[in-house]
Amino acid sequence: MSGLSWRRLWALCRKESYQIVRDPSSVLIAFILPVLLLFIFGFGVSLDASRMRIGIVNEDANAESQAFAEALYGSPYIDAVHGHSRREMIEWLRAGKVRGVVVLAPDFARRLAAGNATAPVSLLTDGAEPNTANFVAAYVQGAWLVWQNERARATGGAVATPIELTPRYWFNPSTVSRNYLVPGSIAVIMTIIGALLTSLVVAREWERGTMEALLSTPVTKAELLLSKILPYYLLGVVSMLICLAVTVWVLGVPFHGSLAVLLAVTSLFLGSALGLGLLISTLTRNQFNAAQAALNAAFLPATMLSGFAFEIASMPAPVRAVTYLIPARYFVSALQTLFQAGQIWPVLWRQMAFLLVSALFWLGLTALKTSRRLD
Numbered sequence: 001m002s003g004l005s006w007r008r009l010w011a012l013c014r015k016e017s018y019q020i021v022r023d024p025s026s027v028l029i030a031f032i033l034p035v036l037l038l039f040i041f042g043f044g045v046s047l048d049a050s051r052m053r054i055g056i057v058n059e060d061a062n063a064e065s066q067a068f069a070e071a072l073y074g075s076p077y078i079d080a081v082h083g084h085s086r087r088e089m090i091e092w093l094r095a096g097k098v099r100g101v102v103v104l105a106p107d108f109a110r111r112l113a114a115g116n117a118t119a120p121v122s123l124l125t126d127g128a129e130p131n132t133a134n135f136v137a138a139y140v141q142g143a144w145l146v147w148q149n150e151r152a153r154a155t156g157g158a159v160a161t162p163i164e165l166t167p168r169y170w171f172n173p174s175t176v177s178r179n180y181l182v183p184g185s186i187a188v189i190m191t192i193i194g195a196l197l198t199s200l201v202v203a204r205e206w207e208r209g210t211m212e213a214l215l216s217t218p219v220t221k222a223e224l225l226l227s228k229i230l231p232y233y234l235l236g237v238v239s240m241l242i243c244l245a246v247t248v249w250v251l252g253v254p255f256h257g258s259l260a261v262l263l264a265v266t267s268l269f270l271g272s273a274l275g276l277g278l279l280i281s282t283l284t285r286n287q288f289n290a291a292q293a294a295l296n297a298a299f300l301p302a303t304m305l306s307g308f309a310f311e312i313a314s315m316p317a318p319v320r321a322v323t324y325l326i327p328a329r330y331f332v333s334a335l336q337t338l339f340q341a342g343q344i345w346p347v348l349w350r351q352m353a354f355l356l357v358s359a360l361f362w363l364g365l366t367a368l369k370t371s372r373r374l375d
Contacts (some may be wrong), residue, residue, distance in 0.1 A: 004220060004223060005218075005223065008218070008219055008223055009223045009226055009227060012219065012223060012224070012227030013226075015227070016227050016228060020231060020232075026197060029192060029193060029197055030235050030236075031239065031242065033189070033192065034189045034193075034239050034242060034243050037188070037189055038182060038186075038189070038247060038250075038251065039251075041178075041182055041185040042178050042181075042182050042247075042250075042251040042253075043251075045181060051076070051077060051078070052077065052078055052079065053079040053098050053099055054072070054078050054081070054098055054099060054100045054101065054102060054139075054140070055083040055092055055098040055101040055102070056083060057083040057085065057086050057088075057089050057101065057102070057103045058104045059086070059103065059105055059108075060106050060107070060109055062109035063109070064108065064112050067151070068108075068121075068144070069104065071146065071150075072102060072140070072143050075139065075143045078139055078140070078143065081098060083101065086101075086103055090124065093124060093125075099133075099136050100124060100125040100126070100133070100136035100137075100140070101122075101123070101124040101125075102121065102122070102123055102140055103121070105120035105122065108121070121144065123136070123137060123140050171340040171341045178251065178253060179253050179254065180340070181308070181309070182253050183247070183253070183336045183339040184306070184308030184332045184335065184336060185308065186243045187269070187302060187306060187308060187332045187335055188299070188303055188328070189239070190236060190239070190240065190269060190270065191273055191298050191299055191302040191328055192299060193236050193239050194232070194236055194269070194270050194273025194276075194298075195274075195276050195277040195298035195299065196291065196294045196298070197232055197235070197277065198273075198277030199276075199278075199280045199281045199284075199291060199293065199294035200290055200291060201232070201277075201281050202228065202278060202281035202282050202285070203284055203285055203287045204287055206285040206286075207285075207286065221367070221370055221371075222367075224370070225278070225366065225367060225370060229274050229278070229363075233274060236266070236270045236273075236274075237266065240262070240263070244262070247339075253339060256338070256340065256341060256342035257337070257338030257339065257342050257343055258338075258343055261338060261343055261348065262338055264352070265331065265351070265352060265355065268352055268355035268356050269328075269330075269355050269359075271355070271358075271359025271362070271363055272327040272355060272359045272361075272362050273298065273327070274362075274363070275359060275361075275362025275363040275365070275366050276297065277294055277298070278370075279365055279369060280293045280294055282366065282369055283369065301328065302326065302328035305319070305322060305323045305328075306323070306329045306331070306332045307329055307333065308328070327355055330350075330354045331351070333351050334347075334351040334352065337351075
């Protein structure tokens with residue numbers, strides 16, 4: 001068998017590039033789908049709850065209860081709705097028209113006048129959405145503490161919270177979840193491009209019968225693998241540049257890192273994704289089976305177990321142990337670091353080291369399983 005021929009490799013890469021350009025699905029997945037996903041995650045998915053719709057039922061109709069109700073109406077975090085009865089607001093809560101209901105009991109003012117700091121205030125929230133329920137409880141509690149302080153100052157009493165905290169938010173001063181979600185979503189996009197597209201490459205050759213023609217030529221195994229990897233690697237790099245441009249200039253997510261470091265991290269991750277996709281394609285030899293295997297082996301773990309959407313620390317211990325084997329976990333962490341904090345090398349070195357090991361493992365395993373024989 002002859003050695004590596006750059007002339008043959010260049011010809012094979014050109015052939016593969018022509019196939020990519022002529023295949024509408026490849027163009028769609030590489031250039032259109034990333035932009036659509038970025039818009040979905042940037043504008044359609046949000047973990048922020050800046051203004052919650054809450055119903056208020058004042059059963060006391062006293063000056064004190066009315067003052068607290070006014071504090072709720074004036075809160076910038078609460079879209080308050082007046083309710084005529086508790087039954088009416090409970091029906092609204094069931095129908096999803098409000099996220100919570102604040103009920104001021106008939107003895108609200110009497111309890112306050114008696115010096116009872118725990119005046120009867122009931123808060124009903126929809127526990128089917130725990131995150132939203134926690135936001136509602138926090139906003140109402142905050143409004144209660146602010147009103148207590150104002151009341152104490154007006155009456156000359158003791159202030160409930162004499163210390164005022166001024167928080168400083170590092171890395172994401174605006175505390176907008178988009179700045180956290182969008183960089184993580186890029187990891188999922190790169191997984192789709194790297195694993196899903198390449199999982200169809202060799203399988204397509206077997207289904208169309210062109211693999212037999214390739215094996216009858218002097219093409220070596222190294223040339224065959226490189227011709228499948230290099231075009232899709234360049235495709236992934238171009239897609240990353242498109243994602244970066246859309247993320248920064250359209251979605252407004254700041255990027256504090258270096259473009260060179262970003263491309264280096266992307267290259268290491270693409271090594272893992274391309275190796276896994278080619279391995280699946282080599283073993284299955286069927287495009288449908290290869291696509292299903294790529295979705296289960298690459299896309300779902302990247303979405304569910306990478307920490308992009310779900311906090312890894314809150315997962316059960318066995319699941320957390322599995323996440324250490326997912327390359328997307330380290331790629332998500334590296335992307336979020338580069339976008340929000342910049343080049344924090346103690347963090348980036350660890351992520352890049354694992355991605356390098358993962359890339360060598362999957363590419364090596366693919367080379368081991370690839371054969372120039374038809375059986």
